[in-house]
Amino acid sequence: MRWREQRQSDNIEDRRGMGGGPRRGMALGGGGIILLIAFALLTGQNPLELLEQVSGPQSSVEVGQPGQVGAPADELGQFSAAVLGSTEDVWTGVFRSAGRTYQQPTLVLFSDSVDSACGYASAAVGPFYCPPDRKVYLDLAFFDELKRQFGAPGDFAQAYVVAHEIGHHVQNLLGIANKVRAAQQSASEEQANALSVRMELQADCLAGVWANQAGRSANLIEAGDLEEGLTAASAIGDDQIQRRSQGYVVPESWTHGSSEQRTRWLRRGAQSGDMNDCDTFSANEL
Ligand SMILES: [Zn+2]
Numbered sequence: 441m442r443w444r445e446q447r448q449s450d451n452i453e454d455r456r457g458m459g460g461g462p463r464r465g466m467a468l469g470g471g472g473i474i475l476l477i478a479f480a481l482l483t484g485q486n487p488l489e490l491l492e493q494v495s496g497p498q499s500s501v502e503v504g505q506p507g508q509v510g511a512p513a514d515e516l517g518q519f520s521a522a523v524l525g526s527t528e529d530v531w532t533g534v535f536r537s538a539g540r541t542y543q544q545p546t547l548v549l550f551s552d553s554v555d556s557a558c559g560y561a562s563a564a565v566g567p568f569y570c571p572p573d574r575k576v577y578l579d580l581a582f583f584d585e586l587k588r589q590f591g592a593p594g595d596f597a598q599a600y601v602v603a604h605e606i607g608h609h610v611q612n613l614l615g616i617a618n619k620v621r622a623a624q625q626s627a628s629e630e631q632a633n634a635l636s637v638r639m640e641l642q643a644d645c646l647a648g649v650w651a652n653q654a655g656r657s658a659n660l661i662e663a664g665d666l667e668e669g670l671t672a673a674s675a676i677g678d679d680q681i682q683r684r685s686q687g688y689v690v691p692e693s694w695t696h697g698s699s700e701q702r703t704r705w706l707r708r709g710a711q712s713g714d715m716n717d718c719d720t721f722s723a724n725e726l
Pocket of ligand 1: 604608640
C-alpha cells in the first residue's frame with residue numbers, strides 16, 4: 441500500500457499503555473476517604489475494600505480515559521491514522537453521493553484491555569466496533585497475531601481489519617445495525633447467528649468497497665494488496681478458526697461466516713466498489 445502519501449486522520453485516541461481495567465468511580469470526597477480509612481483502621485478492615493464497597497463499580501459516567509488525541513508518532517500508529525483517513529475520504533464521498541452525511545468515527549488504540557460504552561474488553565476479543573460511542577477499538581498487537589498466528593502478513597491485511605470495523609460503523613449510520621439487533625432479540629440462537637453472519641459478511645463487502653474506491657481515487661492500493669486481504673479474510677473465517685481451536689466445524693454456531701464466504705464478499709465489494717452490491721440480507725446464497 442502507498443499509505444505514506446495518504447492524509448492521516450486525527451480522529452484517533454491513543455490509549456496504549458494506559459491500561460483499561462474496570463474503573464472505580466470516586467464518589468467520595470477527600471474527607472470521606474480519610475474517615476473511611478480511620479474507620480478501617482478501627483475495625484481492622486482493608487480500607488481499599490471498603491472504598492470499593494462504597495463507591496462500587498460502574499458509578500463512573502466517563503467511560504475510559506480519553507488518551508492522546510490525534511495521529512500518533514510511531515509507524516503503526518501513523519499507518520492506522522492513514523487507513524482511517526482514507527476510509528473517511530471514501531465514505532464521505534459515498535454518503536454525499538447518496539445525499540447523506542458521513543459522521544466520522546473515532547479509532548481507539550489500546551493495549552491489553554480497554555473500557556468502552558459496550559463494556560470492559562480484553563484484547564483477546566480482537567478488534568471491535570462499539571455502536572453507542574461510535575468508536576473502533578483496536579489493539580495493534582492484533583496485526584502481529586494476524587501475521588504469526590493466522591499466517592496473513594502485509595499492510596493491506598491490516599488495513600482490511602480496520603476497514604471491516606469501519607464497515608460496522610457504516611452499518612450503524614445506515615440503521616442496519618439497529619434493525620439486525622432488534623430482529624435478533626426475538627430470534628432463536630441459530631437465527632441470531634445467521635443474522636450475525638450476514639452482518640459480518642456485509643462489513644467485509646463494505647471493506648472491499650473502500651479498497652476499490654481508495655484504489656481509484658487515492659491510488660492507495662498496489663498490485664498484490666487485495667490478495668493479502670483475501671488471505672486475512674480466509675484465515676479468520678469461522679470454519680478455519682473452529683478447525684484450529686476445536687478440531688471440528690459447527691456451521692450453526694458461526695457468527696462471521698466461512699473462509700470462502702468472507703473472501704467472496706470482500707472480493708465482491710472490491711470488484712464493484714458499489715455498496716448496493718453488498719446486500720447480504722437479501723442474498724439467497726452467501
Ligand atoms: Zn465484524
